[in-house]
Amino acid sequence: MSAPGPKVAVYTGSFDPITLGHLHIIDRASRLFETLIIGIGINAEKRSLFTPDQRRDLIETVTKDLPNIQVKFFDGLAVDFVRSQQSRVMVRGIRPLTDIAGEFTMMMANRQLDSEIETVFLMADERFAHVSSSLLKQIAGVSEDDEMLAKFVPRAIIRPLRERMRAEAR
Template sequence: MHSSTSTHPDDRIAVYTGSFDPITLGHLHIIERASRLFDTLVIGIGVNADKRSLFTPQQRRDLVSQVTSGLNNVKVEFFDGLAVDFVHSLGSRVMVRGIRPLTDTAGEFTMMMANRQLNPEIETVFLMADERFAHVSSSLLKQIAGISDDDQQLEKFVPASVIPALRQQLRS
């Protein structure tokens, strides 16, 4: 379910997968850092028909594309199924994961070990969340947006350009 990504055969391609429902400042910070480490960074937006999302896959892709438009080596694509299969299909051997030290460590370690069993050629690179974003999650963001009418408060968690879409989705 992903489109083809044109890259040079010698490119170091990394893939950062997630639901990005919606993209947060924490996600964006990981994307910016990872884009400096690799020739091409593909943002893989997971499509899971069983998971109830706030935004449709296309809306999530549009929002991620909008906030990463200034990063020339970042591409945004959809995928379904296993993330390691998606990474492999792109000719990459590197999966980037953002990790919040207090909440993600055990789960991400378990996922890395499972991915290694599924495809030992895929390496997982963890980027520690900046302390400013260590508490930010999409679920926390949805709670705050549902309660607060103050866009300046939301700008501490999500790119300002995402706020109108977030408000619209919460109203519908």
């Protein structure tokens, strides 16, 4: 009989903002592990639409029905953050064709940095294979149709997304 699987996994990203694709990966990963920590990466060099606190609040809003989720911030290397959470598992969502090469390269680099951390890839559902934060920002910038945006982001994100987009346009 093999040893029980890991209890804690970490899913890192910028989540600026969280999309339906992210949420789908979070939901699935939350069923595989006792605790799923969502690590919001803070990169002072990158201009984000939402502040880290806003991103945390939005994630907590759309994951409130998942009791085993924790949302935390990190800066620096994802493998360091995973280790600091007493985890050995990094969850990554991948979209067919667009993410595989980059995610594979990142996984190999992470293995060099910490060979004890395993990366678990969850393939995006076909409904979300094309969804990205940059795509939805483009759509939100030119469309006032909330139903169109609801195909990419949780409904609870639409109003804050529109407000931030308007503020950025000023």
